[in-house]
Amino acid sequence: MTNAPFPPPGDKTALEHGAALTPRFDANGLVAAVATHAETGEILMLAWMNAEALKLTLDTGEAHYFSRSRQALWKKGETSGQIQSVVEVRVDCDQDAVLLKVRPQGDGGACHVGFRSCFYRVVENGALVERP
């Protein structure tokens, strides 16, 4: 699995303290990506990025992901209009997760089910309760 166009990950010190963005893609070539609302801080969704999706996100300023079910690159909002304008991109300590702060366009939501956030349900006593 090539890391291109990003350099290959270095050792622990480089990963945690280096200035180089060297994402640690998993065996399927993916990192997890969390999108939060740039103004409210609300967590909107969790999705996946391959190297191409991350590169496009950084280059265009609009969130791109990789669909595991469809095995295809995917620009968020391409069909729904819920384009995500990227305000900030962060990585975590071991560079296998990405955090996006975004401004959702279109209707302002992020979830195909119709809620603003994909995390519209709480687990209560083992059951799911909608509480958007």
Place this chain on the structure above:
Amino acid sequence: MTNAPFPPPGDKTALEHGAALTPRFDANGLVAAVATHAETGEILMLAWMNAEALKLTLDTGEAHYFSRSRQALWKKGETSGQIQSVVEVRVDCDQDAVLLKVRPQGDGGACHVGFRSCFYRVVENGALVERP
């Protein structure tokens, strides 16, 4: 891959609107889990849960994860003291991601590198800048 102790996932409607918690674990038996600070909303970390870790988290009210590198169940804070008291557990629309709202114990942090959040670096012009 068994889903036990959770029921197997149903169809799209059941996943998105049903009251049953039926996590969709991936081929490695894992879902992604994001932990946020219950008071500030800050995103603290992204980790992984297998069925056992999720069950223990729900049953004990303290966050448990599964380490992909060590291939082992892991109670957050067991060695660091950064126990995560769980205030709320959410799932996303297709039930392959979990969101925890937690109160970090110990020094109040979540990252082994020493920052409060694992996402202490911003990508700027392709390079990483520490901005905790």
